[in-house]
């Protein structure tokens with residue numbers, strides 16, 4: 001196959017394909033970045049057109065959607081009849097626009113979201129989301145499995161980006177809580193090394209151990225069953241986090257929106273329910 005883009009991720013993708021014994025042609029804007037993978041057996045193309053012409057499958061991993069368009073649009077004719085798997089981070093709308101553009105030019109388009117960091121590619125910890133042209137995806141599933149478990153979500157090209165960004169939201173939201181908690185204890189010269197051993201078990205008990213229950217609440221819309229820590233109680237205590245942060249000289253920026261949301265949910269009459277009810281209030 002062909003891989004366009006040899007950043008940290010593109011390079012990891014090429015290494016996984018090569019490790020699987022797949023002949024791989026590569027192109028990158030900055031040519032010197034190909035040296036490492038060429039030493040492992042990749043063939044370097046001088047131009048995007050040359051790279052595209054080399055393979056029926058073109059995997060794209062570039063900076064963003066605008067770069068993908070800049071790189072692919074000039075070679076639309078050469079892409080006709082080939083499969084493009086775009087693993088560049090983007091929005092569902094961008095993926096759907098790419099799919100429409102591809103359809104106009106006779107290109108089979110699959111969008112993807114990589115749920116791994118470069119060292120995880122090709123390991124059991126990686127999975128990659130795909131959506132778009134199903135037959136094209138299935139035709140190349142085996143080789144794509146080299147990157148990590150391949151999860152096909154449906155014919156709507158936007159689905160992979162939607163799931164990708166939703167999963168990243170979970171990650172960044174969790175990071176935000178971790179960052180804030182560390183900022184708080186560090187105001188009293190508590191080292192991160194002393195504090196983090198409490199974070200893992202706490203997060204596992206409060207988040208990891210409650211995901212099935214959360215899913216059940218959302219899918220049934222029943223937030224009032226067997227509530228052990230209701231929203232009103234949590235909303236009453238939450239301002240202490242914000243106040244203590246201010247008292248300790250820590251910006252409450254990451255916590256204040258949560259307080260606002262909880263207050264709105266209580267004001268809307270959900271105080272006796274589980275805090276998960278706020279998910280419904282996020283809908284614009």
Ligand code: FVH
Pocket residue numbers: 005006007008009010011028029030033061062063064067070071087088089090114115116117118
């Ligand atoms: N790295 C990660 O942890 C994440 C994991 C999940 C998926 N993301 C997304 O993958 C896309 C690429 O990310 P990356 O880590 O490879 O990023 P870089 O190492 O910065 O490489 C960027 C590549 O894009 C090329 N590029 C940038 N601008 C242009 C341009 N105007 N024209 C042509 N190519 C361009 C760049 O080329 P060069 O700077 O080496 O010449 C690299 O090949 C990304 O969507 C992540 O969100 C990674």
